[in-house]
Amino acid sequence: MYQEAKNAFNRTFYVIKYNPELNIIDTHWQGYASKTDLKKACQVGLEFTKAVRCPFKLNDNTYFTGPWNDSVAWLEKEWLPEAIKAGVRYLAHVAAPDSFGETAGEVMQVSLIGRHLKVCLFPTREKALIWLKKCQQEFAVADE
Numbered sequence: 001m002y003q004e005a006k007n008a009f010n011r012t013f014y015v016i017k018y019n020p021e022l023n024i025i026d027t028h029w030q031g032y033a034s035k036t037d038l039k040k041a042c043q044v045g046l047e048f049t050k051a052v053r054c055p056f057k058l059n060d061n062t063y064f065t066g067p068w069n070d071s072v073a074w075l076e077k078e079w080l081p082e083a084i085k086a087g088v089r090y091l092a093h094v095a096a097p098d099s100f101g102e103t104a105g106e107v108m109q110v111s112l113i114g115r116h117l118k119v120c121l122f123p124t125r126e127k128a129l130i131w132l133k134k135c136q137q138e139f140a141v142a143d144e
Helices: 035-052 067-087 100-110 112-116 125-143
Strands: 002-004 012-019 024-032 058-063 090-095 117-120
Touching: 002 035, 002 067, 002 125, 012 035, 024 035, 035 067, 058 100, 058 125, 067 100, 090 125, 100 112, 100 117, 117 125
Parallel strands: 024 058, 058 090, 090 117
Antiparallel strands: 002 012, 012 024
16 A cells, blocks of 8 residues: 655655555655645545554655644644544654754654654664564553
8 A cells, every 4th residue: 555745846755655564654755845745745644544544653754855843733733633543653753863854753752742642753764663663562562
């Protein structure tokens, strides 16, 4: 399962897919996106997430730019309630150091998002995947 969103320049900036082998929702953000583009991608992502119903999400912002680090308030109000309903419980946020993505991840950790989801910020996908695997083990134990 796979979906994408294009920005105002008709370039793909957001890809979301479900990886059944790892049991994660894997999102890749790249290039530039405006706040409008960001909201559009989040809607695409929510529809996808509702269909998949997986608690583990990797949000990779390594190659993403845009003036959206102040969009956390919108994410809290619009995205978070729907993500919770769709079953998301763990969010691994990957971002390059000293970037808008890193700032947004730091804000999400201490915001309403971080109070409702287990959110962790990582400099690499590899570290994020290790953390998600540990979360899956904890989730399985708690589910027994």
